[in-house]
């Protein structure tokens with residue numbers, strides 16, 4: 328009797344776990360939790376609100392690759408995560424993971440991906 332109760336409880340959970348794995352696998356095509364489409368939208372809309380929709384500069388400087396070549400991806404992802412103190416450049420750590428910031432940094436340096 329006790330054993331039957333136990334199996335009834337476990338079976339639906341096992342199905343739920345399988346469904347969740349399938350969902351995660353289908354929604355993240357590239358690397359673990361990176362969603363390139365969403366990050367590209369974020370770069371052009373959110374970053375673009377200060378840096379210009381085409382990233383040519385506005386309140387914030389030009390973010391096109393030719394202007395960022397003096398930085399490596401690691402420096403850029405640090406700037407993205409922590410912002411630049413005493414300027415309008417905010418830190419994005421509350422809104423994105425380190426992996427996402429690295430993706431954005433590489434995307435800025437090499438937009439053709």
Ligand code: HEC
Nearest residue numbers: 373374377386387388403406407411414415416417419431
């Ligand atoms: C609220 C406005 C604002 C938003 C939103 C914003 N930035 Fe900035 N950003 C700035 C300003 C202003 C500077 C220049 C700071 C300074 O004076 O050094 C800057 C500087 C930078 C720099 C350094 C550029 C260089 O040539 O050294 C990078 C890289 C950068 N931002 C990336 C981003 C990214 C990526 C996003 C979106 C995730 C973003 N920013 C969103 C205002 C903003």
